[in-house]
Amino acid sequence: DQQVKQNSPSLSVQEGRISILNCDYTNSMFDYFLWYKKYPAEGPTFLISISSIKDKNEDGRFTVFLNKSAKHLSLHIVPSQPGDSAVYFCAARFSGGYNKLIFGAGTRLAVHP
Amino acid sequence: KAGVTQTPRYLIKTRGQQVTLSCSPISGHRSVSWYQQTPGQGLQFLFEYFSETQRNKGNFPGRFSGRQFSNSRSEMNVSTLELGDSALYLCASSLDGGMGGYTFGSGTRLTVV
Numbered sequence: 001d002q003q004v005k006q007n008s009p010s011l012s013v014q015e016g017r018i019s020i021l022n023c024d025y026t027n028s029m030f031d032y033f034l035w036y037k038k039y040p041a042e043g044p045t046f047l048i049s050i051s052s053i054k055d056k057n058e059d060g061r062f063t064v065f066l067n068k069s070a071k072h073l074s075l076h077i078v079p080s081q082p083g084d085s086a087v088y089f090c091a092a093r094f095s096g097g098y099n100k101l102i103f104g105a106g107t108r109l110a111v112h113p
Numbered sequence: 114k115a116g117v118t119q120t121p122r123y124l125i126k127t128r129g130q131q132v133t134l135s136c137s138p139i140s141g142h143r144s145v146s147w148y149q150q151t152p153g154q155g156l157q158f159l160f161e162y163f164s165e166t167q168r169n170k171g172n173f174p175g176r177f178s179g180r181q182f183s184n185s186r187s188e189m190n191v192s193t194l195e196l197g198d199s200a201l202y203l204c205a206s207s208l209d210g211g212m213g214g215y216t217f218g219s220g221t222r223l224t225v226v
Contacts, residue, residue, distance in 0.1 A: 004155075036217075043117070043203050043217030044156070089155060100146070100169045101215070103156040 003027045004092050006104035015113050019077040023104055026071065030102075031095040035064060035075045037066030038087045039107070047088075048075070080111045115140065117206050117218035125224045131192040134221045138185050138206030144168075145187040146215065147179060150201040159202075162187055163209070194225045 005024045013019045023033075033054045036044035050057040050064045050073070057064050065078045077084055087108050091101040118137040122132055126132050137204040138145050147159040147168075158171035162181035179189045185206075201222050 002137070006215075041219065042118075043205075043219045046215065091156075100158050100171070101148075101156075102158065102159060103148075105153055105155040 002105075003030075004090055004102045004104040006088075006090055006107045008107050009105070010108040010110070012110045013080045015082055015111055016079045018113065019075075019080045019084065019109055021075040021088050021090075021107050021109065022075075023073045023075075024071060025073075025092050027092070027094070027102075028068075028071070029095050030092040032064060032093040033064070033073050034091045034093070034101065035062075036089045036091060036103075037084075038089060044089055077109075080109075082111050082113060084113050085109055097099065117204060117216050119202075119204055119218035119221050121222075122219065123222045125226060126194050127226055128196060129193055130194050131190065132194060132223060134189045134191075134202055134223070136187045136189070136204035136206075136218060138187070138204075142206035142208055142216075143185055144207045144209055144215075145181055145185065146205045146207075147187070147189050148203045148205065149173075150203060150220070151199075156203065159189065167183055171180060191223075196225050199223060199225045 035047040035055040038044040048059050048062045066073045087106045089106045090104040120135045142165045146161040148156040150156045151173045161169040165181045181187045201220045203220045205217045207215040
């Protein structure tokens with residue numbers, strides 16, 4: 001039972017355009033959501049997070065939107081750069097669940113010139 | 114400051130053997146979590162330790178175990194290795210397991226032959 005789903009295994013975007021990565025979840029007990037970026041042979045790197053009491057969080061080129069009624073969140077990257085090419089993981093945390101994060105399967109983003 | 118250090122980086126073991134992986138968290142971090150990453154499965158939570166106590170556990174068989182030492186370093190052990198245990202094993206540390214950006218190590222790539 002996959003509680004966090006990233007339905008697009010890959011996404012290709014032109015440099016300078018917007019990248020939108022999507023994530024759906026099924027459990028309403030999640031209280032915190034995070035996005036990680038991962039390059040090959042490296043561990044995931046934290047990008048941005050959002051609490052379930054908010055609907056938007058912005059950090060530079062990265063914005064995360066949360067739609068609780070639809071159980072959907074998305075990561076927007078504007079403008080996209082070739083260095084953003086990586087695998088992006090969406091993760092969710094249970095309320096009171098300490099460090100137990102539930103990850104999606106990831107979306108591979110390719111930003112081409 | 115030094116990041117999360119995992120050793121060894123690569124390991125090849127034979128079916129039926131056992132293996133021990135090590136994780137040194139960021140100085141001052143008391144929470145260490147372990148994750149397994151396999152192709153197409155994202156990251157699966159194994160367990161979390163805080164102050165030498167296992168605080169959270171994922172859905173893995175008892176062959177997977179761990180421990181944490183007084184200096185917060187953690188080890189993960191897998192006994193009676195199976196081919197399906199081949200994966201990237203990642204550990205993440207944080208101050209107290211609360212919300213925010215947990216820092217991941219680069220992982221140990223285990224191959225079971």
